[in-house]
Amino acid sequence: MKRLPRPILTASQVYDACISGVKDVTILARYKAASKAFEAASLVYEAHASAHSLYQFPACAWGKGEQVILDSLTKADLGELYESYMVNKRYPGRSYYDQLLASAPLGKCPYCGFGQATTVDHFLAKARYPAFSVMPNNLVPACSDCNKGKGSVIVLKDTEASHPYFEDARIEKDAWLFATIAESKPVTATYAFVAPLDWPSDLSLRVKSYFGEFDLADRFAIEAASEMVSVSDYLTALPTQRLRTAHLNLIAQMERGQRTNGWKAALYEALSRSDWYCASGYIHS
Numbered sequence: 001m002k003r004l005p006r007p008i009l010t011a012s013q014v015y016d017a018c019i020s021g022v023k024d025v026t027i028l029a030r031y032k033a034a035s036k037a038f039e040a041a042s043l044v045y046e047a048h049a050s051a052h053s054l055y056q057f058p059a060c061a062w063g064k065g066e067q068v069i070l071d072s073l074t075k076a077d078l079g080e081l082y083e084s085y086m087v088n089k090r091y092p093g094r095s096y097y098d099q100l101l102a103s104a105p106l107g108k109c110p111y112c113g114f115g116q117a118t119t120v121d122h123f124l125a126k127a128r129y130p131a132f133s134v135m136p137n138n139l140v141p142a143c144s145d146c147n148k149g150k151g152s153v154i155v156l157k158d159t160e161a162s163h164p165y166f167e168d169a170r171i172e173k174d175a176w177l178f179a180t181i182a183e184s185k186p187v188t189a190t191y192a193f194v195a196p197l198d199w200p201s202d203l204s205l206r207v208k209s210y211f212g213e214f215d216l217a218d219r220f221a222i223e224a225a226s227e228m229v230s231v232s233d234y235l236t237a238l239p240t241q242r243l244r245t246a247h248l249n250l251i252a253q254m255e256r257g258q259r260t261n262g263w264k265a266a267l268y269e270a271l272s273r274s275d276w277y278c279a280s281g282y283i284h285s
């Protein structure tokens with residue numbers, strides 16, 4: 001996962017821009033009346049996210065748009081605030097949606113690292129935690145596969161996943177993603193999370209939850225399969241096993257240096273360590 005700097009936008013700034021699109025004066029008055037409650041909720045969110053205790057927020061029931069969530073605002077009101085007044089290009093709130101999207105480094109999804117960040121993910125799903133539907137700290141640029149695949153999960157103490165704005169720097173610094181090569185044709189790679197020995201258990205649990213929540217083992221394996229087809233042609237041009245191992249090892253080191261837990265780093269490291277692969281496993285059958 002790529003850690004991202006927290007949005008510089010304040011919660012009130014985004015909320016005010018979103019409600020400025022509301023034309024019905026009665027509805028607007030209700031949104032205005034809830035603005036202090038929204039601001040207060042955003043401070044509590046920041047405190048919980050920093051302490052990795054977002055699981056302490058109660059999840060609301062599935063459906064039931066009439067549930068009152070914030071001041072007099074219902075779940076449906078808060079959903080509408082996002083769907084219409086933040087996403088819809090006709091309204092002023094949209095500029096903040098675009099700003100959040102543009103914060104993805106090189107346009108890539110911070111969760112998987114290879115998809116294009118074309119959507120905004122609600123870290124706490126809006127269907128379950130509607131109070132945070134337009135709260136900048138809860139909105140993360142993401143690819144559609146990561147966003148859709150995650151669904152509307154309820155966060156529990158032992159399932160709270162890493163948050164790109166709030167996770168410990170060790171998620172990027174320490175190696176925890178490893179691959180294993182199945183030494184049979186066609187070659188496949190299997191990915192796993194391996195917790196560094198000196199990590200506290202809560203950090204390990206969050207990264208493990210993140211890895212599982214986005215189905216990364218299977219999705220990385222698919223990327224790896226096509227990468228191995230490409231690299232095979234190059235390896236065929238290298239005359240000895242030693243050269244092939246050295247080539248794969250060099251790429252592994254470069255990848256680990258650039259993105260410690262990228263799927264390519266783990267793949268090339270595993271390939272370079274497989275004598276079977278470097279001897280003949282790389283050849284298409």
Ligand SMILES: [Zn+2]
Nearest residue numbers: 109112143146
């Ligand atoms: Zn993604």
